[in-house]
Each structure stands twice: as structure tokens, then as C-alpha cells.
Amino acid sequence: MPALTFKLNPHLYLRDPQHTELGQKIIQVSVDLIDRLGFEQFNFKKLAEEIDSTEASIYRYFENKHRLLLYLVGWYWNWLEYRIDMFTNNLADPKEKLRVCIRVIAEEKQYDSTFEFINEEALYRIVIAELDKTYLTKQVDSDNKEGLFGGFKSLCKKIAGWVTEVNPAYPFPHALISTLLLTSKQQIFFADHLPSLTNIGIETDRYNRLETFLGTLLLNSVQSKS
Amino acid sequence: MPALTFKLNPHLYLRDPQHTELGQKIIQVSVDLIDRLGFEQFNFKKLAEEIDSTEASIYRYFENKHRLLLYLVGWYWNWLEYRIDMFTNNLADPKEKLRVCIRVIAEEKQYDSTFEFINEEALYRIVIAELDKTYLTKQVDSDNKEGLFGGFKSLCKKIAGWVTEVNPAYPFPHALISTLLLTSKQQIFFADHLPSLTNIGIETDRYNRLETFLGTLLLNSVQSKS
DNA sequence: TCAGTTATAATAGTATTACTATCATTTCTG
DNA sequence: CAGAAATGATAGTAATACTATTATAACTGA
Numbered sequence: 001m002p003a004l005t006f007k008l009n010p011h012l013y014l015r016d017p018q019h020t021e022l023g024q025k026i027i028q029v030s031v032d033l034i035d036r037l038g039f040e041q042f043n044f045k046k047l048a049e050e051i052d053s054t055e056a057s058i059y060r061y062f063e064n065k066h067r068l069l070l071y072l073v074g075w076y077w078n079w080l081e082y083r084i085d086m087f088t089n090n091l092a093d094p095k096e097k098l099r100v101c102i103r104v105i106a107e108e109k110q111y112d113s114t115f116e117f118i119n120e121e122a123l124y125r126i127v128i129a130e131l132d133k134t135y136l137t138k139q140v141d142s143d144n145k146e147g148l149f150g151g152f153k154s155l156c157k158k159i160a161g162w163v164t165e166v167n168p169a170y171p172f173p174h175a176l177i178s179t180l181l182l183t184s185k186q187q188i189f190f191a192d193h194l195p196s197l198t199n200i201g202i203e204t205d206r207y208n209r210l211e212t213f214l215g216t217l218l219l220n221s222v223q224s225k226s
Numbered sequence: 227m228p229a230l231t232f233k234l235n236p237h238l239y240l241r242d243p244q245h246t247e248l249g250q251k252i253i254q255v256s257v258d259l260i261d262r263l264g265f266e267q268f269n270f271k272k273l274a275e276e277i278d279s280t281e282a283s284i285y286r287y288f289e290n291k292h293r294l295l296l297y298l299v300g301w302y303w304n305w306l307e308y309r310i311d312m313f314t315n316n317l318a319d320p321k322e323k324l325r326v327c328i329r330v331i332a333e334e335k336q337y338d339s340t341f342e343f344i345n346e347e348a349l350y351r352i353v354i355a356e357l358d359k360t361y362l363t364k365q366v367d368s369d370n371k372e373g374l375f376g377g378f379k380s381l382c383k384k385i386a387g388w389v390t391e392v393n394p395a396y397p398f399p400h401a402l403i404s405t406l407l408l409t410s411k412q413q414i415f416f417a418d419h420l421p422s423l424t425n426i427g428i429e430t431d432r433y434n435r436l437e438t439f440l441g442t443l444l445l446n447s448v449q450s451k452s
Numbered sequence: 453t454c455a456g457t458t459a460t461a462a463t464a465g466t467a468t469t470a471c472t473a474t475c476a477t478t479t480c481t482g
Numbered sequence: 483c484a485g486a487a488a489t490g491a492t493a494g495t496a497a498t499a500c501t502a503t504t505a506t507a508a509c510t511g512a
Contacts, residue, residue, distance in 0.1 A: 015488090022489075038364040043469065055471085057489055064470075132358040138264040140419045153422050171425060172439045175413055178423040179443070182412060183405045190404060193366045196379050197404040199397060213398045217405070220446035241459095248460075269498065281500085283460055290499075454512095461506075469498075478489070 004114055006078040011146040012071040015061050023061055025051045028117040030068060035122040039069060039130045066137070070148050073134050075118065076127050077151030080105070081158065094165035095219075101159055102218060105184050106211035128185045156181065167222050176221055180214055187213070230340055232304040237372040238297040241287045249287055251277045254343040256294060261348040265295060265356045292363070296374050299360050301344065302353050303377030306331070307384065320391035321445075327385055328444060331410050332437035354411045382407065393448050402447055406440055413439070 005018050017023030029051050034042045044058045062068040084104050088097045109124035160173035190198040243249030255277050260268045270284045288294040310330050314323045335350035386399035416424040426435050
């Protein structure tokens with residue numbers, strides 16, 4: 001399979017990091033570093049040291065670290081949508097699509113060799129811990145106007161469309177799917193850190209249990225009338 | 227009705243702010259200021275100016291601004307649990323309790339004169355925008371060991387108990403309720419800032435629509451077997 | 453009432469962060 | 483090989499999140 005890349009919203013970056021060696025290094029190493037340090041402790045100075053470059057050089061690719069996070073999370077949403085498409089495009093029944101979709105959303109994320117310089121396992125952990133910080137800011141409205149949340153919205157719209165196919169009378173398809181997408185991350189976080197808020201554990205079958213939980217949540221709601 | 231206060235976990239503060247005039251002012255004005263500026267732009271220097279005091283004085287009440295946020299959010303959970311108790315303690319049927327519970331969770335929050343120096347409307351907006359930041363940190367585990375998330379966990383446990391009463395076979399009561407509690411905030415945020423991720427609007431009946439959405443989500447899941 | 457404790461104010465200072473600016477050097481391109 | 487573009491090296495700034503010190507005001511018990 002040829003090496004693929006995603007075309008991300010150009011407002012996310014100043015210079016496209018996928019097109020240069022330094023840019024690729026920034027992406028690759030920032031994933032590892034944010035995973036290790038957390039987004040608050042992460043900064044461009046530490047990143048520059050790690051890749052033997054300078055702060056100033058990194059600022060030529062990303063306006064600030066928030067945009068870099070938006071870029072990484074945007075990349076994740078594209079990747080997830082790509083995987084969902086891959087596993088659903090041979091299916092006709094929208095209900096079956098939703099089932100497969102839940103499996104892909106809930107599954108353990110593993111390194112995907114289709115995409116070089118992105119460690120999907122680490123990126124998944126970043127999304128779990130930092131996703132909400134992408135939009136819980138004072139600039140959410142201007143960021144949104146620039147289309148920086150396009151990946152999330154696109155995926156939500158697609159899946160919500162299948163919900164409506166299954167039951168056109170269901171009044172909350174988008175709310176249901178955004179809830180599903182966020183919940184899939186939150187419950188994993190709770191399992192790891194606040195276990196009394198969930199019934200997902202830390203065992204190896206946690207992803208199966210998550211799938212079951214999300215499955216009942218989604219499918220029972222969709223079938224309801226009210 | 228006499229003026230009430232909540233007994234919050236003492237690890238949240240260095241000196242109990244409810245016991246002194248300055249402490250009460252810190253609480254009261256920080257709610258307004260965080261609501262206006264957002265938590266990132268908020269700091270103790272600005273707060274000190276606003277209440278004609280000094281940074282150093284505020285640091286004698288709260289170790290840092292994160293603890294202050296935890297305090298405010300903890301207060302909110304106590305308040306919500308108090309309201310839920312108020313409206314459910316005369317009910318015997320757990321299913322009925324869940325219905326009322328959803329109404330209280332989804333309702334528009336209005337100023338509650340039972341509690342002086344807390345503006346519940348502003349606090350509710352803070353919780354919507356900043357709640358996730360209380361636990362999405364690197365110190366979540368040590369904060370949790372100190373019991374700083376006690377309010378959230380206590381409420382989740384109580385409602386999850388009613389879920390189990392309704393259907394002892396349902397395997398995810400805590401996951402379902404934590405999802406419900408978070409979703410109730412997230413969907414309001416989306417309605418205000420990322421409307422394509424929800425079907426709740428900004429109209430006056432938004433809280434009724436939210437209640438309906440959460441109702442189907444909860445009640446259909448609880449009744450399911452799998 | 454006054455000595456002693458405690459709370460607050462006033463002020464200063466520090467390390468880190470999130471940038472911006474400038475200029476030199478390397479690399480890539482027609 | 484000239485010129486442009488990308489990167490590196492270095493410096494500097496305003497703001498943040500504190501800590502420390504000393505002075506003053508307020509309350510408390512004997």
C-alpha cells in the first residue's frame with residue numbers, strides 16, 4: 001500500500017509540516033512528547049531540544065502549541081473516519097454500518113503502518129487526555145469559523161446520517177453521535193484514573209466492554225420513538 | 227429557610243473560605259471573573275485587584291487556581307446533589323427518581339437564594355466550560371487520592387444505585403450516569419459554539435429538548451438486557 | 453487593657469512560559 | 483552559480499504562577 005497522507009485544513013499550520021523533513025519531525029516527536037509530558041507541560045522549547053532544532057523554527061510551522069494540538073487531533077479524526085470508511089463501504093444496511101462503526105470507535109488503537117511518522121497508539125492516548133481542550137477555550141468560535149474542527153464535525157455528520165437512515169424519526173442524531181464519540185474517550189480515561197465513574201476496567205477485554213456499552217447506548221436510543 | 231453551606235473536602239483549600247469575609251469574597255468574585263474571562267485568562271492577580279486585596283492573601287486560602295476551580299466545581303456537585311435529593315426524597319419508585327433526576331440535571335440553573343455569595347447561573351456556565359479541566363491533568367491520580375473529586379463520584383454513585391434498582395442486570399450503571407452528567411454539559415456547550423454537533427438549539431425550550439434527549443438515552447439503556 | 457497571636461496588606465523578587473525580532477548560515481532551485 | 487527560501491543562533495519581552503519578607507491591622511484571652 002502506498003504511503004498516504006491527509007489533507008488537513010491549512011489554517012491549522014503556517015507551513016505544511018507533511019512537506020518537509022523538519023515538519024515531519026515536529027509532528028512525530030510532538031506526539032511522543034505530549035504523550036509523555038501532557039499538553040500543559042509540553043512546550044516548543046522542550047520540543048526544539050528533542051529534535052535538535054530551535055523554538056523559532058517550530059514557530060514557523062505552527063502559530064502556537066494550541067494549533068499544533070488541533071492539528072494532531074484533526075489528524076486523528078481523519079484517521080478514524082478513514083478506518084470507518086474502510087470497514088463500512090462494503091455494507092448496505094445502515095444498522096450494520098453503525099455496528100461496525102462502534103467496533104472501530106471502541107477498538108484498541110494500534111500502530112498503523114499506512115501512515116509514517118505518526119504513532120497512533122500515543123496519538124490515541126493524547127486524544128483521550130487532551131481532546132476536550134481543543135474546543136474548551138475562549139477562542140472556540142473564531143477557531144470554528146476557520147474550520148479547525150472540521151474533522152470532528154465531518155465524522156459526526158456521516159455517522160448521524162446513518163442514524164437517520166435507520167430511524168428518520170429520531171430527533172437527536174448529531175447529539176447522540178457526538179456523545180458517543182466523546183464518551184468512548186472519557187470512559188477509557190475514567191477506567192484509568194477515576195474507576196468509580198465507570199464499569200469499564202483496565203483488563204485486556206476493556207475494549208470489548210466499551211463496545212458493548214456504546215452499542216446499547218446507541219442502538220437502543222436510535223430505535224426509540226420519543 | 228436558614229442560610230446553608232456545604233462541607234467541602236478540606237484538602238481543597240488551605241483556609242476555609244466560607245468562614246471569613248475575605249474568603250467569601252474570593253469565592254463570590256472568582257465565580258464572576260472566571261465566567262467572564264475563562265479559566266485560562268483568570269489569575270489571582272486579577273482577582274486580587276477586583277476584590278481590593280493582594281495575591282499573597284488569596285494564596286493563603288487556595289494553594290493555586292486549579293484548587294480553586296476544584297472547589298467551585300465541588301460546590302456545584304454538592305448543590306446539584308442537594309437539589310436532586312430535594313426532589314426525589316418523597317419518591318419510592320426508582321424509575322420515577324431517575325426521571326426527576328434527569329429533569330433536575332437538564333433544567334436551566336437559576337440563582338438559588340438558599341446559598342449566599344454564590345451566583346449559580348454563572349457557576350453553571352463555568353461548569354459547562356471548565357469541568358473537564360478539573361480532571362484532565364497530569365496530577366489527576368494524586369488529586370483523586372486526596373478525594374478532590376468526591377462530589378462528582380458521590381452523585382454518580384447515588385444515581386447509579388437507582389439504575390441498579392430498576393434493572394439489576396444492567397452492567398454499566400456508573401458508566402451510564404457519568405456519561406449522562408457530562409453529556410448534559412457538553413451538549414449545551416455544543417449548542418452555543420459547535421451547533422452541528424448537536425440537535426439542541428439556543429431557543430428557550432433547549433432545556434426541555436436536553437431533558438428529552440437525556441431521558442431516551444438513560445431509560446432505553448437501563449431497560450436493555452445486554 | 454494590653455500582650456500576644458493571627459490575618460491581611462504592601463512590596464519585591466524568581467523561574468518559566470509563550471512568544472517576537474534580528475541576523476547569520478545553510479540548503480535548495482532555476 | 484546567483485538568488486531565494488529555510489533554518490539556526492541568539493536575544494529579548496511581557497505575562498504568569500508563584501514565594502518571601504516585613505509591616506500593619508484586628509481580634510482574643512488573662
